[in-house]
Amino acid sequence: xxxxxxxxxxxxxxxxxxxxxxxxxxxxxxxxxxxxxxxxxxxxxxxxxxxxxxxxxxxxxxxxxxxxxxxxxxxxxxxxxxxxxxxxxxxxxxxxxxxxxxxxxxxxxxxxxxxxxxxxxxxxxxxxxxxxxxxxxxxxxxxxxxxxxxxxxxxxxxxxxxxxxxxxxxxxxxxxxxxxxxxxxxxxxxxxxxxxxxxxxxxxxxxxxxxxxxxxxxxxxxxxxxxxxxxxxxxxxxxxxxxxxxxxxxxxxxxxxxxxxxxxxxxxxxxxxxxxxxxxxxxxxxxxxxxxxxxxxxxxxxxxxxxxxxxxxxxxxxxxxxxxxxxxxxxxxxxxxxxxxxxxxxxxxxxxxxxxxxxxxxxxxxxxxxxxxxxxxxxxxxxxxxxxxxxxxxxxxxxxxxxxxxxxxxxxxxxxxxxxxxxxxxxxxxxxxxxxxxxxxxxxxxxxxxxxxxxxxxxxxxxxxxxxxxxxxxxxxxxxxxxxxxxxxxxxxxxxxxxxxxxxxxxxxxxxxxxxxxxxxxxxxxxxxxxxxxxxxxxxxxxxxxxxxxxxxxxxxxxxxxxxxxxxxxxxxxxxxxxxxxxxxxxxxxxxxxxxxxxxxxxxxxxxxxxxxxxxxxxxxxxxxxxxx
Amino acid sequence: xxxxxxxxxxxxxxxxxxxxxxxxxxxxxxxxxxxxxxxxxxxxxxxxxxxxxxxxxxxxxxxxxxxxxxxxxxxxxxxxxxxxxxxxxxxxxxxxxxxxxxxxxxxxxxxxxxxxxxxxxxxxxxxxxxxxxxxxxxxxxxxxxxxxxxxxxxxxxxxxxxxxxxxxxxxxxxxxxxxxxxxxxxxxxxxxxxxxxxxx
Numbered sequence: 071x072x073x074x075x076x077x078x079x080x081x082x083x084x085x086x087x088x089x090x091x092x093x094x095x096x097x098x099x100x101x102x103x104x105x106x107x108x109x110x111x112x113x114x115x116x117x118x119x120x121x122x123x124x125x126x127x128x129x130x131x132x133x134x135x136x137x138x139x140x141x142x143x144x145x146x147x148x149x150x151x152x153x154x155x156x157x158x159x160x161x162x163x164x165x166x167x168x169x170x171x172x173x174x175x176x177x178x179x180x181x182x183x184x185x186x187x188x189x190x191x192x193x194x195x196x197x198x199x200x201x202x203x204x205x206x207x208x209x210x211x212x213x214x215x216x217x218x219x220x221x222x223x224x225x226x227x228x229x230x231x232x233x234x235x236x237x238x239x240x241x242x243x244x245x246x247x248x249x250x251x252x253x254x255x256x257x258x259x260x261x262x263x264x265x266x267x268x269x270x271x272x273x274x275x276x277x278x279x280x281x282x283x284x285x286x287x288x289x290x291x292x293x294x295x296x297x298x299x300x301x302x303x304x305x306x307x308x309x310x311x312x313x314x315x316x317x318x319x320x321x322x323x324x325x326x327x328x329x330x331x332x333x334x335x336x337x338x339x340x341x342x343x344x345x346x347x348x349x350x351x352x353x354x355x356x357x358x359x360x361x362x363x364x365x366x367x368x369x370x371x372x373x374x375x376x377x378x379x380x381x382x383x384x385x386x387x388x389x390x391x392x393x394x395x396x397x398x399x400x401x402x403x404x405x406x407x408x409x410x411x412x413x414x415x416x417x418x419x420x421x422x423x424x425x426x427x428x429x430x431x432x433x434x435x436x437x438x439x440x441x442x443x444x445x446x447x448x449x450x451x452x453x454x455x456x457x458x459x460x461x462x463x464x465x466x467x468x469x470x471x472x473x474x475x476x477x478x479x480x481x482x483x484x485x486x487x488x489x490x491x492x493x494x495x496x497x498x499x500x501x502x503x504x505x506x507x508x509x510x511x512x513x514x515x516x517x518x519x520x521x522x523x524x525x526x527x528x529x530x531x532x533x534x535x536x537x538x539x540x541x542x543x544x545x546x547x548x549x550x551x552x553x554x555x556x557x558x559x560x561x562x563x564x565x566x567x568x569x570x571x572x573x574x575x576x577x578x579x580x581x582x583x584x585x586x587x588x589x590x591x592x593x594x595x596x597x598x599x600x601x602x603x604x605x606x607x608x609x610x611x612x613x614x615x616x617x618x619x620x621x622x623x624x625x626x627x628x629x630x631x632x633x634x635x636x637x638x639x640x641x642x643x644x645x646x647x648x649x650x651x652x653x654x655x656x657x658x659x660x661x662x663x664x665x666x667x668x669x670x671x672x673x674x675x676x677x678x679x680x681x682x683x684x685x686x687x688x689x690x691x692x693x694x695x696x697x698x699x
Numbered sequence: 700x701x702x703x704x705x706x707x708x709x710x711x712x713x714x715x716x717x718x719x720x721x722x723x724x725x726x727x728x729x730x731x732x733x734x735x736x737x738x739x740x741x742x743x744x745x746x747x748x749x750x751x752x753x754x755x756x757x758x759x760x761x762x763x764x765x766x767x768x769x770x771x772x773x774x775x776x777x778x779x780x781x782x783x784x785x786x787x788x789x790x791x792x793x794x795x796x797x798x799x800x801x802x803x804x805x806x807x808x809x810x811x812x813x814x815x816x817x818x819x820x821x822x823x824x825x826x827x828x829x830x831x832x833x834x835x836x837x838x839x840x841x842x843x844x845x846x847x848x849x850x851x852x853x854x855x856x857x858x859x860x861x862x863x864x865x866x867x868x869x870x871x872x873x874x875x876x877x878x879x880x881x882x883x884x885x886x887x888x889x890x891x892x893x894x895x896x897x898x899x
Contacts (some may be wrong), residue, residue: 114748117711121889136846137886138709524896652889677896
């Protein structure tokens with residue numbers, strides 16, 4: 071592929087955003103390999119794997135089942151295709167739930183250390199949230215120091231990871247009808263790590279062979295993530311760094327600077343990125359940057375940690391998961407600082423094509439070819455300063471001739487925590503409920519999830535969002551999806567012009583965009599809280615509300631967990647990429663149909679975002695009808 | 700005549716046939732040893748992909764007359780009298796690659812073979828697993844295929860089965876209760892999703 075025209079055509083096939091297309095061309099011109107190239111080389115991808123009918127659990131295998139009904143029909147142990155597919159799905163879900171919950175555990179531990187005074191650099195910022203959570207956990211607050219309260223809270227939360235407490239306090243926030251469903255089907259989440267370990271036990275050869283039983287536990291494990299690990303991560307991050315309020319900022323690769331030190335903060339946990347933000351304010355470092363010839367330090371986020379910083383401090387965000395190689399390809403990045411999750415192991419190779427340094431910081435997430443600077447909460451600020459110094463030292467190595475920043479950044483509005491949305495509505499959900507009952511807003515859909523090179527970068531998210539708002543459906547977003555719509559200009563009050571009249575009038579009245587950025591992927595728990603509050607006001611279950619969920623371009627195991635906890639909570643969820651379940655008619659039927667009789671929700675698979683909008687609209691109509699509105 | 704009949708709609712792109720072929724034509728005929736051999740054995744059957752989901756196992760059709768045989772200047776390509784397979788005498792192959800140009804299916808590739816002392820690459824195309832056939836076994840690719848995409852047998856018999864299946868499906872509506880192998884609904888649903896992704 072040598073000629074510019076072919077490259078441009080290929081770039082337009084790969085990404086929706088013009089700046090991303092530009093960087094795709096640059097990467098092709100400079101011979102820099104990207105995820106798209108590696109996807110091509112992987113073709114054909116094995117159909118046994120794609121259908122979920124490959125079992126590679128034990129050494130009697132690996133086994134596969136003939137998808138066409140011929141032999142072999144069972145694994146060596148006798149596992150049927152239903153068992154194999156269900157176990158594989160549960161396995162992926164566990165990995166995803168573990169990622170969220172372990173992230174949450176780290177935040178709780180740092181809150182604990184902050185209360186004990188062993189994590190200088192961190193402090194209790196949102197006292198109000200600390201107190202309200204303490205009240206939920208039944209912790210005395212009268213006349214007590216906030217540090218003592220925080221210590222008790224963290225102990226209460228850490229106890230929910232194991233088997234001592236056997237209940238998750240925050241799952242009590244769910245409305246009674248929803249909790250009744252969980253009770254009836256035996257899927258009330260008990261412990262965050264516990265459900266995962268039990269799941270892994272069930273996946274062991276010769277344990278759970280009943281696909282319904284396996285999938286019910288999968289739902290329970292996901293609930294222990296959504297109403298457990300993820301929710302705890304969100305709440306404790308709010309305590310430590312502040313609950314987000316509406317904020318204005320910038321998004322896309324144009325947030326990189328031509329004359330400042332560019333530091334990309336990529337990964338997930340704000341424990342690291344917030345400290346980098348603090349450290350960058352140090353006047354000494356600012357001076358050092360100037361000494362090296364830069365006009366300052368330009369911190370930009372990427373992926374969920376970027377979302378965390380955006381939501382709380384308005385730090386600009388350079389891109390989502392498929393942007394990580396493209397950002398480096400601008401030639402303008404001095405350092406990409408990462409902690410964990412969604413970091414392509416290829417980025418040291420990409421960085422090696424430029425002057426960029428990749429810094430890994432977590433004991434759990436080392437990547438060969440990177441600079442490892444171990445981050446710990448005890449020495450947070452010092453380490454953060456060292457990391458920035460490394461970036462500044464790298465600035466003179468930038469080759470201006472190889473730099474191309476592909477355009478201007480797009481403005482966006484973020485910071486829509488559940489609390490902020492409620493405040494924007496005047497302190498109560500009544501205006502939103504009234505609008506839904508009146509029909510000016512038909513319902514709410516959460517568009518969440520990642521990018522996947524199998525679907526044109528951002529196309530699924532942006533197209534679906536535009537379709538839904540046209541149909542007067544309010545859209546809330548998190549993760550890479552929110553970043554995608556940010557790039558497309560949908561996270562602005564002006565975007566209400568693209569919405570149907572009903573939604574448009576509500577947005578214009580309140581001065582909000584028709585698509586609300588609610589945060590990072592653990593912040594999907596904010597959507598659960600909002601749904602619970604609205605359902606409680608109406609005296610119904612979450613499954614009765616005119617809601618929908620969509621993950622148009624998902625790739626990760628975390629998305630399996632998120633999709634499952636939304637469905638298990640009563641929200642119909644449409645996936646743009648097929649999950650690895652099509653090898654079993656029974657599993658497929660249960661998840662796409664059978665669940666309707668259990669949670670009044672189900673999964674659907676529809677890669678075309680316009681058709682996905684049709685499905686979501688139909689579901690919202692169905693629920694409206696049942697509510698007589 | 701015997702052939703490996705290809706049913707494309709049953710191929711899932713797992714590439715077991717490729718691995719089985721490579722192992723069968725290696726020196727040690729063992730997966731764990733084959734991957735370390737000095738002259739790595741590469742498969743002689745090739746899975747081609749279109750749109751990231753449609754796959755086709757492409758191998759030598761052992762044509763008669765064979766275009767490759769017709770153009771070979773050294774007579775390196777010859778036909779086995781019993782099976783009718785088109786085989787290569789590696790020692791006579793001069794690597795001119797005109798056979799590859801003549802092949803209508805593009806299945807001829809050149810590689811080093813352990814049978815020759817030299818480092819040069821020769822026409823190492825599918826040999827119909829002639830050794831295995833002499834031992835009463837079927838070609839390695841057909842044996843490895845677990846979906847029925849590759850089936851070894853008498854060409855007319857295999858064609859007849861397909862023809863019967865097709866005809867039966869065609870006249871099913873007349874009330875016949877004969878069941879024929881069909882693509883299960885959930886697999887068709889999966890293929891429809893993949894087609895949609897390809898068309899977006």
